[in-house]
Amino acid sequence: MGIKKVSIIGLGALGILFGNHFVKRLPKGDVRIIADRYRIEKYKREHVYCNGEPCDFHYVTPEEPCEPADLLIFTVKYEGLHDAIQAVRHHVGKDTIILSALNGITSEGIIGQVYGLDKILYSVAQGMDAVKVGNKLTYDHMGMLCFGDQKPGIISEEAKSVAAFFDKIDFPYEIDTDMNKRLWGKFMLNVGVNQTVAVYKSNYGEIQREGAARETMIAAMREVITLSEYEGINLTEADLNYWLSVLATLSPEGKPSMAQDLEARRHSEVALFAGAVLYMGNKHRVPTPINKQLFDTIKSIENTY
Template structure:
């Protein structure tokens, strides 16, 4: 019998990986509140032109073997409440949220579960309504802080699922470093693309001033990481720029999509966190301070427009 998997969040990440799990015949159910469940039932999710009727997970189904969290950071508290009936002793929780702190919140909410560190890298999925499209799903990087560790069996359980589904994945020796590397990525590309409302192609151009701002914001992450005991270097920045070159030039980051749609963004998890880390460590972070102010101002303007 294949393990039971639940996923909360059917945006670009959840629908993209969820479609591959369904195609592989995995026992997958989507966790949703009543309103979203009704919308999912009324209209299929279309992934790269193909409709998917994602099965819904019922609260009385009992604990799942694996729970995948694929919501935005601002929806994490709600996702935790929705997941409670589905998380039991030994459930492996995989958080694909951006940022560096969602696993702490999940561990506090589910002490009986095995919460692994995780992230997705290189995914360029775009969601519009019930439709998701992508040219790359990148890979899922996950594991314990150091691998192999005491939860190696649970890590392998997840790896086996991903192998069957053909989802590219990696279990690095130093997962903490990888999580901070993804944080470096998001702080730069997500925030700058959200401010200028541009697709990847603008930031892929070497002579674009916006690319220089992205890199400057990411160098501040390197500085606060080092001051916090995490060893990031310029090599990590170059590694990101190689990934950037391979992303669909006409696709948008999730944060740019949110900003263009007038939705709240994840700025507090990105620039907000960098500013707080800079305060704690005494590291100057002027670029992220400006990005935080611009993006919060952008949110305020959108909120007024919505009320009007």
């Protein structure tokens, strides 16, 4: 049968980026953006733009009965995950494959508790330099989705099906047979990049060149490497260098969502990053002073709202 119908929940940077790519290559009704009535009215009234072009999205409310999706993609912020899980119930059938592009290392397990881990392929979005301001998204590099099975060393039929679909629509991807390590690697990158750029009120360019910001970023990432050993993941300096090479491909003028959140006086996902590092540090009695400093600084900024 193959993948034909795709549903996306969460119209942030990744939701717009993925959705815009899909609607240009698939029948409009086969790409469904799930949102509540209020958001849909706003999207239709103000439009949603990707690199200056209006996006021609097909919106559906969570209440609308529909044919289950072949592929369901979560692109919400973490704080919206539990509501999103309930909102997609009409889109999940017995053969639905679920991808979560959320930051952090916990969303797959949370979704799997409701719909079954057998439906989920672990995934990581990487290499994007998208910036979303209001209803307008701009990017230079689309990046890719890296996905694979929870169990290492295999490529399931579900993974092959998603790969065949992405080949068909020319969507950049990579299959990884050790997704736990990939998820932790992206987590390490987020811990370093997102928080440092937010605290230094800068952009990717600031941490791509030598200086205090880059030193802070790398120190925060090395704290994740230490914790990964206690968690059985065993990240290394080679993994650090890989993710630094991914960072080097991004537009210097771009910035991660956390920096955009603080600029807009929104609460950030610091609990997913430094918060998680501090929790694991306490659990394993491992000091994490750089992440403690980043956490405290970001919280102090948020407390001024």
